[in-house]
Amino acid sequence: MRPLPVADDVRIRDELMAGSEECLGEVYDRYSPAVYGLALQMTRDRGAAEDITQEVFVDLWQRPERFDPHRAPLGGWLSMIARRRGIDWVRRRRTQASVIVAAAGGEPEHRVEDAVLTSTTNRQVRRAVADLPATHRQAVMLAYYDGLTYREVALALNIPEGTAKWRLRNALHRIGEQLTAEGIHQD
Amino acid sequence: MIDNGHIGDLAGPYAVGACSPDEEMAVAEHVSSCPACATEIDTLSRTAELIGEAAARPPSPGLRSRVLAAAFTARPGRSEVRRLSDIYRTQVAELDRLLADLPPTQWQNPCQTHSSVRAMLLHLTENDRQVAATAGVGARAGASDVRASWRTQALAISETVGRAGGDLMERDVRLAGRRAVRRPMREALIQRGFETWIHAEDVRVVLELPPQRPDGRQIADIVGFALPLLPAAMAAAGNGRAIRLVLTGDGGRTDVVGDGDVVAEISLPAERFCRLLAGRLTPDATGAEIGGDTVAARGFLTVAATMGCD
Known part of the structure; x- marks a missing residue:
């Protein structure tokens, strides 16, 4: 288990609750690439990604008490909110059928390759995703970036639901094991 | 499962x-x-x-200021709260200093639209009360005179708001004035500073002292507070045509007020616009330069002159 809370996250939450403008600027500078990049990967629309980024940070500023540093690190929490909003956007924009057809027909890995912020860790994560068997990779991409449930993934890939669940679990384990083998500590 | x-x-x-x-x-x-x-x-x-x-990608540099501005509009930060609280406290101290200099006989002198300075101060105390109640500042019993009663409540508002931070600033308050409008505490506090400055100017008239302008930030706050209220007031007056308003000098800015095609342009110093809003200058006395549809422009200035708290 990751040790929580991260001390800096407790300080940040306290300062945001006290209304420190500088602290929000600091949080934005640190996490906006992750939030924006994730939103852009999901929506493939710069305007929508900017709107989601704005919503995520304005929400944090308005209700900092909703972030509990004992339950998640701030970066992960913001990414989770960004992802939820991205999923909402994707679901609003497309009918479920068109998502499934489009997602199943396309090869989603290029979206990960597009990312330009190339820290060593990010490169290794992208390589670990690319190294997955194609069937696993598709399942992860459909669930993670297109916001499909595992049942929808099963439908999109024409596989049993149990197989979709297993592929998602197995894919994440494979990525994690490869990263650990490469010396990336996941904490 | x-x-x-x-x-x-x-x-x-x-x-x-x-x-x-x-x-x-x-x-x-x-x-x-x-x-x-x-x-x-x-x-x-x-x-x-x-x-x-791994998908991280830096957003465009311009997004930072857009996001932070949206955040601070939704919930003012503590330095903004302190700034507004300081502006209000400064105006309270200035009005109190003027009242201290006012000879007892002049407390009964007419004061702008009020029958006396004393009546004006009772009116100001009453207008402050909505903000005091929202800030949790209770009525101060036993205040010996009208000046002490007003000052005690006003300073308590300033202190409470300055300490409370942004959350209190999000709460809605009924603004002072003829129209029943509820706006966040931040705007109500700007209105308190505005009205306190205007009444200090009223007392200066009684004392035969020259007028005093607030600093540019306060003028900008007042303009920013009043402009969003104007379209509804214009519509209520049956005068909804769009006006380009060019406010010059400290706190100045250019805005289009109202919907549709701009039919007239009005240019005047921001400080004089504030005095017009308070009903302390008539439209003609503002010296505003008008271009385009004169009737629409005069209609706009007439509506603006009704936005005060008297």
């Missing part, structure tokens, strides 16, 4: 948020009492986070 008493393959979908809501609740309940599943969920969730972080 439970596999041999554990969540099994659902750990994968759960970590990427791909379960149904019912399954999500069931997994969350299970992991709260199963360290083995909790550890696996934690590991897989971290991997999922890393996938998300």
Whole structure:
């Protein structure tokens, strides 16, 4: 288990609750690439990604008490909110059928390759995703970036639901094991 | 969903948020009492986070100021709260200093639209009361005179708001004035500073002292507070045509007020516009330069002159 809370996250939450403008600027500078990049990967629309980024940070500023540093690190929490909003956007924009057809027909890995912020860790994560068997990779991409449930993934890939669940679990384990083998500590 | 008493393959979908809501609740309940599943969920969730972080891409530089401005509009930060509280306190101190210099006989002198300075101060105390109540500042019993009563309440507002931070500034308050408008505390505090300055100017007239302008930031605050209220007031007066308003000097800015095509342009110093809003200058006395539809422009200035608190 990751040790929580991260001390800096407790300080940040306290300062945001006290209304420190500088602290929000600091949080934005640190996490906006992750939030924006994730939103852009999901929506493939710069305007929508900017709107989601704005919503995520304005929400944090308005209700900092909703972030509990004992339950998640701030970066992960913001990414989770960004992802939820991205999923909402994707679901609003497309009918479920068109998502499934489009997602199943396309090869989603290029979206990960597009990312330009190339820290060593990010490169290794992208390589670990690319190294997955194609069937696993598709399942992860459909669930993670297109916001499909595992049942929808099963439908999109024409596989049993149990197989979709297993592929998602197995894919994440494979990525994690490869990263650990490469010396990336996941904490 | 439970596999041999554990969540099994659902750990994968759960970590990427791909379960149904019912399954999500069931997994969350299970992991709260199963360290083995909790550890696996934690590991897989971290991997999922890393996938998300691998997509990181810097947004355009302009997004930063847009996001921060939207945030601080939604909830003012503590330095903004302190700034507004300081402006108000400065105006309270200035009016109190003028009142201290006012000879007892002049307290009964007419004061602008009020029958006396004393009546003006009672009116100001009453207008402050909405903000005081929202800030949790109770009525001060036993204040010996009208000046002490007003000052005690006003300073308590300033202190409470300055300490409370942004959350209090989000609360809605009924603004002083003829129209029943509720706006966030931040705007109500700007209005208190505005009205206190205007009444200090009223007392200066009684004392035959020259007028004093507030600093540019306060003028900008007053303009920013009043402009969004104007379209509704114009519509209520049956005068909804769009005007380009060019406010010059400290606190100045250019805005289009109202919808549709701009029919007239009005240019005047921002400080004089504030005095017009307070009903202390007539439209003609502002010296505003008007271009385009004169009738529409005069109609706009007439409506603006009704926005005060008297």
